[in-house]
Amino acid sequence: MISPQSIPFFPEGVELNNQSLALVDTQLGAAHPLNQVSCALLEQVNGERTIRQITQQLSFQYGWDEEEVEGDFLQLIAQLNGFYLVNIRTPFQIGEAVKQGMVSFLYFTRTLQGVRWEVKKRFTPHKKNSVSLLIFLLKVMAQTYSPMIASLGLAGMLIALILPYTSFLAGLTLPLFFLLFFTVHEWAHIIVFEKLTKHKLPYFLATRRGAFQFVRPRIDMKGELLVSFAGPLIPSVSGVALSIVLYFTSMPIWLFLILVFIAANGLVHLISYLPFAEDGKRMKEAVQMNKLTQSQEVKS
Amino acid sequence: MKKLIFAFITGMILTLVITVILSLGYGVYGDANRLPSQHFHFFGKTILQYNLLEPKGHMLNFGYGLLIISVLAGTVNAGLYYLFNRPGAPKIKPRTIK
Known part of the structure; x- marks a missing residue:
């Protein structure tokens, strides 16, 4: 305020x-x-x-x-x-x-x-390489999502107390991987955007109460699809791959539960591809915009 | 209207989740301290029934009281939203300069 x-x-x-x-x-x-x-x-x-x-x-x-x-x-x-x-x-x-x-x-x-x-904050990261950008984003995300991370940490601890075979380590994986996967999600958007535009188009990052935004100008359809698709890719693939491993491999129950929590954190990012979610919406809009442009070109 | 419904649903879900988590926590605490069986009511409706099992363990039963509390909390939240945003509500203004 x-x-x-x-x-x-x-x-x-x-x-x-x-x-x-x-x-x-x-x-x-x-x-x-x-x-x-x-x-x-x-x-x-x-x-x-x-x-x-x-x-x-x-x-x-x-x-x-x-x-x-x-x-x-x-x-x-x-x-x-x-x-x-x-x-x-x-x-x-x-x-x-x-x-x-x-x-x-x-x-x-x-x-x-x-x-x-709400109070919004805008900033431009000046990072030399992708690793330093990732570390910078990790810090920003930890600040932005701190209430959510704290709630998940508490929920994780409670789950560890209530469910049998669940260790505190399993409870801790909930907030840790929530933070890690969300950071990687945004990082992938930025990296792909920078590569596609060859660092020529400016962008900025913004935070508001409990939300993080990567604000950038619109690019061509292929670029929009790639940038939007790249974000949830690493967490989703990690979640799916881990789920397959869990299904076909036998392991101690405590380790199984830790990996279940990590996989669940990754699988959540699949929601981003749905048309009502931010990335899904962007992809849908890019395709619609392209169709509209093509139909206008045909008419003229 | 949409925001009013949103405030109602958020209040209801948050209260439901928090009450369930607290009840589960009470179950664990009661079991650890071997507390006697308890029955929690709300206007005659069961919220939670905690039974201590012998020789060890416990059992929790949730009742309709939980839903009543959640609906009530949702209504209070929606009511507060209306109170702050009703037509003619005093705007939250900055402190005046003396």
Whole structure:
């Protein structure tokens, strides 16, 4: 949640153009028009001043009503943050942290819904090779999915207590492989996209409450299919291969249960290929778009 | 309306899962400490029946009370969602400048 104590700053790839009154996203090649007041407020964003400090300064300078301007500026920052054009940093305060915790809980229970409860963060990884990118992603995913990982860890421990022959190690494989497979999933999307576009097309990564996004421009149908297909491939193949091994091989029960948990974590990624899931939807859209383009070409 | 139903279903499922997990945990705890058999009710409907078996082990029976609690929790969640988003609800605004 964005508060007057939040410090806004522009992420890499976003520039304010005073002359054309627009926020320019150089990575996605898009310009977002602004009015003069918004532009004047955003000019003061330097990654050090809080929303309140900026409104106080400008209200004093131009004789605006502080309370009204602060509300409008908060709304503007929330909107721009929703489009990944502004990042937010909120200095730690106990009261604010408690409030954030309550909002997180109510958002998890869906008592609160909608984008205004989210704070998005955009960043561009500058990693020399795929291994360092994987390690970087592992860190980001651990932060983003920490509540989910903690819940799975607790569930794993409880399963280990209740089910016979289940060890704590088996319980731990649940959160560990959840994290590992999800990281590999996103990593594969990025690597294939970079290879296909020969590192020429820019992209960025983004996080929001409990979700990670790889935001990139659209490419041709074959490329879209490959990028979308690559993500869930490694976890799914690992899950299927492990399931086959488990079916045909006999092993101690404790080891069997550990491998069952790992396989289950991998098999979950097969859902991503279904048309309603993110990757499946992208693949479907790419094929539909291609058909539409072809039919238009035939007509013309 | 769609969001209201979503809030109801989420509240219901979360409560159901948490209650089942807690009940299973109680079963393990009761078994480890050899607690006597217990019967948990909610408005006359069984939530959980815990039976200590001899010489060892335990048995859990879940009842319709569990579903009633879940539906109630879902209704409360949907009600809270409506309360926060009803027409004319006070908007959560930033603190005013004194």
